Amino acid sequence: MRTVVSRLIHSRSSLPRLLNGRYLSTDSSKVDEPFKVEEAETVNIPPPPTEKLLVLGGNGFVGSHVCREALDRGLSVASLSRSGRSSLHDPWASNVTWHKGNLLSPESLKDALDGVTSVISCVGGFGSNSYMYKINGTANINAIRAASEQGVKRFVYVSAADFGVVNYLLRGYYEGKRAAETELLTKFPYGGVILRPGFIYGTRSVGSVKLPLGVIGSPLEMLFQHTRPLNQLPLVGPLFTPPVNVTAVANVAVRAATDPVFPPGIVDVYGIQRYNQKSK
Template sequence: MSASTAAKKLVVCGGSGFLGSRICKAAVRRGWDVTSISRSGEPQWKTVTSSPTPPPWAHKVFWERADIFRPAEYVALLKGADYVVHTMGILLEADYKDVISGRESPIAGLKRAFSPAARSANPLERRGPNSTTPEFKPPTSGRQLTYEMMNRDSAILLAKEAAREHVAAFGYISAAAGAPVLPGRYITTKREAEHVIVAEFPEMRGVFFRPPFMYDSSRPFTLPIAAAATALDTVIGPFKGKLGGLDTLLGAAALRPLKVDLVAEAVVEGLADEHVKGVVEDVRDFNELESRSLAKAPNFS
């Protein structure tokens, strides 16, 4: 294979997750070399698909373990990458292990999310003892995972390392809007990440994907939420932008949801197309990018 036809290399940070695993799948379908970085390595397949066994395409992905807050663990994996995408983030500032195990109630997690939290500075502005290296201490427990750390700081730190490796394009999975049940910091930290990445790394093409709510039959609880959001979008669609504060209050709850595989295909195509830059938010843009992506390689499951 010549240099001009060499497969593109994609690194997906958070590739073991709901959307991240499907971005890996879409990139494999395009014939790309794909590396996933996450703390768990290979996904727990029953949590991201309808089967506990890995699908055939998964054997073509390099599933690597690393902590995004410890660049030394993964910087070598970024070498030679054409594209890097950050798919990590949290909806609530809760220790999910404690919630699942029963040591903490979901109500306690919600209270913590809406309580005042310490704001952390841009990690690029925190300097270590040598005054040149950003200082950042990795979290030691789930209780330390804040919106600032997961939605913003982790993306900025990854973008910094990607820019250092001269990666052509950096994708960030942001969000179209907040929601009535989420603190405002959920969306403001994502917007802060977008702003800092554009300002600090102008030589690297940044693509900020802002999908609405994503659903899939492998996660049955997402289906009724998607159905309700679709119905609401149908009813108030003609009045969007004219409802004043209600538009802001409803946020993503009033946006037509998208199937997670569609978003994944759109992300891959957006990274591949050098003309796609900045924010990708309109549902029509996601649909167009997905259509273009599907036309470039045969489908498979």
């Protein structure tokens, strides 16, 4: 019996013992190494692609503010216009890739659209009815089609508010604008945004002269906020559409072009004011 008990004690003493996560052998002078875990292989995930914005008419009044707003948000910005590089001497202008082209010749858009993820068109103009239809309508329709074929995600078109009786006086202007709007909603049903501001005010550069349009526009905007019910009057009602600051238009345009949850469709002047306030 003693022999059996002695053997059991001896066999138990020969088993390794666990102490603080390490196994000890019967030889007190030897400590087994802890179990080693190989590190998982590191997977290098490339950073998300940089948003590249193309501004059509980027050297104009609204377009230049759009370029600046986009640069302030860290976007890569390119611009296409008939004159090419902007005559502005502001520091931000050197950070824009300037392209020279004519939207009435769609081929000039190919290089400018390379790598572009979103487009904002600020192209428009006045003149004869046929000229206004070409610039406001045909030129923008060409740009919309080219952007769609290139796989651009979002397209924002700075159009114009309905001014009632004024529409008849500038028939080519408004018919061109509405034709471009129709094309945009067709080609970009989920990523097309139309902004319809009224009178856009702000500091406008004409050569070396800066015109402070805000002196007129800002008071009128404040005044017309209190006359909104008059906007519903037949024919003359739209004349009470409040002016809007160019920085607000630029802010909302860039947001609409880059925010995937920004709802597609038409945004009137009151919507522009509302979205501008939300982004502050």
